[in-house]
Amino acid sequence: MSMGVLISNIQRFSLQDGPGIRTTAFLMGCSLRCPWCCNPENLEANRRAFVRPSRCARTAGSCRFNPQCPALEEGRPLALEDVGACPIGAIGIYGREYTEDELVAAMLADRPFYQDGGGVTWSGGEALLQANALALAMARLHGQHIDQCMESCLVAPSEAVSAVLPYLDRMICDVKLLDPNRFATLFGGDLDVYLGNLRLVCAQVPDVTFRFPVVPGMTDDAENIEAIVTLVDKLRPARFELFGVHGLAESKYRGLRLPFSTFEQVPEARLEDIAALVARTGVPVRIAHL
């Protein structure tokens, strides 16, 4: 059995997920199903075919290049073998399994640029779901003194967290909903697992960022925000970031033939109000534009 790591994309010159210039790997497979997810290609832990809407030549339900193209059928999920059906290459595949060597090499391609506080970031999906395989690459990067960050929803077995903790210099932890029932019904997750892991991370990782997605009608009610402020005050992360969810992933949903939900834009003033509430804890707060 191979110990490869399934990854949809390795993004060089990544500026959003940790300090400096970073390389971010997006691991496939996720333990939650957040309705606003902007990386839907990483929800399932397997390779997936998709259509590049900007490339697809379909007009009025037909295609001049291949009238039998499987992508013409509205809503039909694509199979991996459908890739060859498009003569202009508009059907692609998300997902490639990296061997440990390949992954280490890919994450080190920009090593000279990491010197001013940069490094690598593991994101997803949920990187912890592939913790065992990932930890091997992480150990090697750690041995080369590469700064490592992980962005996680922390809904994973605590053994997974323990497997990667020794190599992490920093972590970006999602903080979404703190009501156990809503956590279970909206995301399909266990809040206790999340909170247990969060405490572990805060106790052991040197630099922890809480990242809060502000989703109107889902995460922005007073009760949830009050609970978050209490949690921040108690666990004292290095910083707290919040951002309004955006609809930038629509083309990904369309390409994957998945239903897409739209969310109303969060006014900047609303973000500032929430930021002010959290800032009372004394923890530095930043509004991120992701």
Next chain:
Amino acid sequence: MDVDKVIASERFKKCRDGFPAELYERYTMGRPRNETERAAFVHEARSRARRFSDSDNARNIRSIFEHCRIEPDTSRRYFYNIDAFLSYKTYERVVLNSTPDWKTIIERPLTDLYVSADAAADEAQRTFASRNNATVDAMLAYLDRCIRYVERSDFANKDQIVVWLSSLKTRGAESFEEALQRLLFVNQLFWQTPHNLIGLGRVDKLLDERYRADIESGALTREGAREAIGEFLRVLHRYYWYKSGALMGDTGQICIVGGKEPDGSYFSNDLTYLFIEVVKELQQPDPKVLLRVDDDVPADLVSLALDCIQTGIGCPLISNDEQVIPAMIAFGYAPEDSYDYVTSSCWEPLVAGIAHEQNNIADIHFLLPLFWLSQDGQMDEEKLPSFDALVEGYLQNLSRLCGYIGDDLDKLSWDDDPLYSAFTAPCRASLTDVARGGGAYANFGVLSLGMANLVNSLYNIKRYVYDAHRFTLAELDGYRKENFEGHEAVLDLLANTPKSFGRDDPEVIALVRRIMDTVETSFSAYRNRFGGKVKCGLSAPGYIMGSLYTEASFDGRLYGTPYATHISCDDPLPYTELMSFASKLDYSGIRFNGNVVDFFCTPNLMKDNHDQFVSLIMTSFKMGVFQIQVNVVSAATLIDAKAHPENYPGLIVRVWGFSAYFIDLPENYQDDLIARALINERAA
């Protein structure tokens, strides 16, 4: 619309090239016109424009300086005057895109330019001496006219200006501002005669001694110097329309700042910072700044340069001395000249004031040798059975192309140039006009066209013909020759295949190096009649003009559409990948004639991540990147500016190696910028 600007550009063309006023139509680019202004322009141009045509250019120079009208802007602090309606006729090329010896001009009086005919060994040298001295006479007589004008003018500081100008006759400049006025006076002499793209030299170094002396004596403050530099740059910008060449904005007025010293230290001073700060505040497309950096450049200087770039004005361009200087020395330049390099109007390294160097005299059109394989009936797998065979065939043709370029260079000749020669010490010493080999260096620089399109073409052929066997070579070439008409699926496939040029892929890098090795080898034995060599680089200013009548290529580029520019990628690559690619190319040998990485960035991305961009630039140079320039603009702004030019009179963009007002650009240049900005934003 800025009618003045449009009319002014036409005025420039009228008097410089003697073209009829009908060219006005071309320069208005179909925008609404003010007919009253147009009629006034045509009338003025017809009544005033004059081109002298004596066979002796020294007499032409005298005629110009005797007749030119003196109409400076007296609201400014410095005297600067160009009569845009006077010129003289040239029959051959004129030395251009060069930088005079500003150091000597600051330190010595104009009378030092006289030569003695006593040492003349032959008639040619006697003629040179006579023309040189007549030219200096003409300049000094013109100087007197200007001084008399200033004495009677309403310049607020006219007494000061008279002192500054008068010293040109007797001594070197004694103060910072006197040096600025002196640079301006001599600068206008070059522009008044048929020279263009006049570089401004290493301004921080040239002015260093007088700046420090004035600061120490209390005659000048840093704030005062800032204002003086602002005036200096505003005055130089006044004739923007007249100075613009191929496109509005292409003036070649480049200030070089910073640089590595022979002792290994990095030179910068207050003026280095001040010039960048002032350019950032002025928000003019010209004059522009080029910042020389090395491994020891202070981070705060790079940070300031980024602040300036972030405003969108396209400069400073940043040039890496760690690459440029060793390459120049190895090529054959004296070390002291190499450390003191300036550049031609874009970025091609140059020695100021002593040379007859023409740094962009020809282009290597990299797709042509591939098209020749097709024309010679070679595009067939029987003749080219493998990708290696294709590359080998290509390189043989490339070598032929370089030979043809060398043959063409041998046919070029230059008009006698008494003014340029008078300011060029080796010409005065040898009593030989620059056009006849009087300059110290006479190397010719060739630039690139379509390198990225070539490399992407080769890899498309590899992928679809030799690896996937999807088409035969003949089939694919047939589609291309028909401009892909009726083969839209093939075109779409080729155009959307990931681009290779710019990727951090060892195989691609090796291919680019091999192509440039062939260029180097092909030109290695070339010497022009002045003994100069050929140098080359990957910069490609002609990416639109040079592509206009060129057939379709295998990268999915259609007939006549633009090439990729400089070292860039038409896919949205991460900047670090493009930099890694560029850092692994070979810029040694003859390959140092400008190699600029060119990328787009949105204003917000740079603003929100300033420190990361400083780190990106500094690390890239340490890795071996040669030069960098950045267009900071959003596609949405450009699209709106194209639709509503009246709302964007001050929007500045970087074009090839200069900055320009976006609304002044021809539509194909606007469209190319929009397309590149959109590609960049796909990466975000």
